[in-house]
Amino acid sequence: MKRSRLRAWAAALAGALALAPLTVLAPPASAAPGDLTVTYSVGDTWTTGWSGQLTITNTSSAPVSAWRIVIQTGSGAGIGSLWNATLSSSGSVHTITPPSWGATVPAGGTYGIGFNGTRTTSTSSTALTSCTVDGLPCDGSGGPQDTQAPSVPTGVTAGTPTSTTVPLSWQASSDNVAVAGYEIVSGGQVVRNVVGTATSGTAGGLQPDTAYTFTVRAYDAAGNRSAASAPVQVRTAAEGGGPGPSEDQRVVGYFTQWGVYDRNYLVNNMVTSGSAERLTHINYAFANISPQGTCFQVNQAGQGDAWADYGRSYTAAQSVDGVGDTWDQALRGNFNQLRELKERYPHLRVNLSIGGWTWSRYLSDAALTPQSRERMVSSCIDMFLRGNLPVIDGAGGPGSAAGVFDGIDLDWEWPASAGADGNIIRPEDRENYTALVAEFRRQLDALSAETGEDYELTAFVPADPEKVELGFEVPELMENFDFITVQGYDYHGGWESRTYHQSNLVLDPDDPGPSLFSGEIAVDAYVDRGADPADLVLGVPFYSRGWTGVPAGPDGDGLFQTATGPAPGRYEPGINDWDVIAAQAGGFTLHRDNTLGTAWLYNGSTFWTYDDAVSMRQKTDWAQRQGMGGVMIWSLDGDDAGGTLIRAIDDALAD
Structure with a gap:
């Protein structure tokens, strides 16, 4: 098994700076002196680099389409890649101009430019030694550099902490020009940078049951900082710290692209429910x-939904960072929110899932030849890992999604076996799947050598031993996967006439068949073919499957009885999210089989195979007893607002 090293992101986030001019250039006709200001802020930092943001603000009453920013980096630092603009570098001097497709800064609006900085050592400065826009100081002064710092923030208070986060709020500072943002500081390091006028922010990436002291300071566009506020002392919660970035206790959650619609499950729901701090991985479904x-x-x-992926604008209340999107951002939507989530929870890895039940149709064609495999893999890496999204309705562009995704999750359902209607299936899919995985690994390793980042390769694989035999060369595959998630659900459902368990861990001795499935059978299908249990992750369902017209049967519980059809579901017949079923459970009798790790609800006519907090804990405990590498959730939008199910998983892993 090829293992990747999880990145050890530094907790410190540097402040915002915009310093004295380097050179003077004639401003373009479309911008008067002082119309534009540029604020520089730093996001994540790591040993050999950091992520930076330049925000252009247009204070005039007319849009500005021509602008020129010149910045200078300090000794040992440079710029490696940049998006939303064109970069020309000469030594430590970097000239930034609009991209080829144009980048108008709207009247009274802003335009953001992101980049990844490089540095020779972890102590090389992430600050800029100078910054000009159209030849004038980036602070908009038009003359001598502003040297007056904002006033000290007052009224700093802490909200209710979690095990890894502390929310803070304060009263606004004042400045002779304008306050550009605030820094939350702990232990001498900036742990949260709040750009703009917002007076609240959350410090993340903290340790459970640990005392922290926080202060807040304000800064302006010229890089002047106020003195620190009065300190606030807080202890993080001991409960629910989550497994963190551990290779032997992974918690993988699928975030569905379409969940933002009827379910109204946004990326920020992972914050408010406490799910984000309990996850190690998020798989974004689907490409x-x-x-x-x-x-x-x-x-x-x-086909496809670029609007949900990177076009939709989120308000401040909907956003992870508490700052609303602007219409001219190149990256909005789920992708931008995921980027913000990673800034807040540096341990999280986000992988892009390809395929799924509906979108695996052409994977057989894509895997057919060495040329087609190279073409597919390079296109996916270029679009999602390099972040070169196509421009659609003004969103996207070269590098716009850089840094959002940390790897690829391959969800081909299924090589050499029937999946959704219309899928292309070939007997040679088995060997071609192995070759496709090897091509992904080859190109991911090449990208790692180029960028210094580690990129994961994972997969979702079937529970049916027959499908495993037909489509998967297990020993060869495991050489290239970091881990795989084994289907632990959908063993039975409303497409069948008889009620069954959908996610039983072992076989029920009373199961009449003929289709006999269980978690044990699924896991053994891979272990018996050479997989290490530690490289397998057990899938668990955050939803229920149901039938209607179900007689009571000899035990009066409706199990193993012939139904008239699938039960009514909110989105489709025979299926409901767990939070929907939990809200209706009062009208049912709950039954449970602790050996099987299953529960079911029955009211005399409707039967739901059911997973609640108790069965989630049982499934997690079982996976640990098998020596497995964690659990995978399909899907996060099925949990309730309090994260009941993921908390049960977290509790089981913590024992």
Whole structure:
């Protein structure tokens, strides 16, 4: 098994700076002197680099389409890559101009430019030694540099902490020009940078049951900082710290692209429910493969949803960082929110899932030849890991999604076996799947050598031993996967006439068959073929499957009885999210089999195979007893607002 090293992101986030001019250039006709200001802020830092942001603000009453920023980095530092603009560097001097597709700064609005900085040592400065926009100081003074610092923030208070986060709020500072943002400081390090006028922010990436002291300081566009506020002392909660970035206790959650619609499950719900601090991985579902065998956002048939991915604007209340999107951001939507989530929870890895039940149709074609495999893999890596999204309705562009995704999760359902209607299936899919995985690993390793980052490769694989035998060369595959998640659900459902368990850990001795499935059978299908249990993650369902017209049967519980059809579901017949079923459970009798790790609800006519907090803990405990590498959740939007199910998983892992 090829293992990747989880990045040890530094907790410190540097402040915002915009310093004295380097050179003077004539401003373009479309911008008067002082119309534009530029604020520089730093996001994540690591040993060999950091992520930076330049925010152009246009204070005039007319849009500005021509601008020129010149910055200078300090000794041992440079700029490696940049998005939303064009970069020209000469030594430590970097000239930034609009991209080829244009970048107008709207009247009274802003435009953001992101970049990844490089440094020779972890102590090399992330500060800029100078910054000019159209030849004038970036602070907009138009003359001598502003040297007056904002006033000290007052009224700093802490909200209710979690085991890894502390929310803070304060009263606004004042400045002779304008306050550009605030820094939350702990232990001499900036742990949260709040750009703009917001007077609240959350310090993340903290340790459970640990005392912290926080102060807040304000800064302006010229880089002047106030003195620190009065300190606030807080102890993080002891409960629910989560497994953190551990390779032997992974908690993988699928975030569905479409969950932002009827379910109204946003990325920020992972924060408010406490899920984000309990996850180690998020798989974003799904990327689609075109008939030409490449990753795409929207094809000629209108498939894909670029608006949900990176076009939708979120308000401050909806956003992870508490700052609303602007119409001219190149990256909005789920992708931008995931980027903000990673800034808040540095241990999280986010992987892009390809395929799924509906979008595996053309994977057989894409895996057919060495040329088609190279074409598919390079297109997916370029679009999602390099972040070169196509421009759709003003969003996207080269590098716009850089840093959002940390790897690829391959969800081909299923090589050489039937999946969704219309899927292309070939007997040679088995060998071609192995070759496709090897091509992903080859290109991911090449990208790692280029960027210094570690990129994961994982997969979702079936529970049916017959499908495993037909489609998966297990020993060869495990050489290239970091881990795989084994389907632990959908063993039975409303497509069958008889009620069953959908996620039983072992076989029920009374199961009449003919289709006999269990978690044990699924896991053994891989272990018996050479997989290490530690490299397997058990899938668990945050939803229920149900039937209606179910007689009571000899035990009066409706189990193993012939139904008239699937039960009514909110989104489709025979299926409901756990939070929907939990809200209705009062009208049912709860039954449980602790050996099988299952529960079910029955009211005399409707039967739901059911997973609650108790069975989630039983499944997690069982996976640990088998020596497995954690659990995977399909899908996070099925949990309730308090994160009841993921908390049960977290509690079991903590024992």
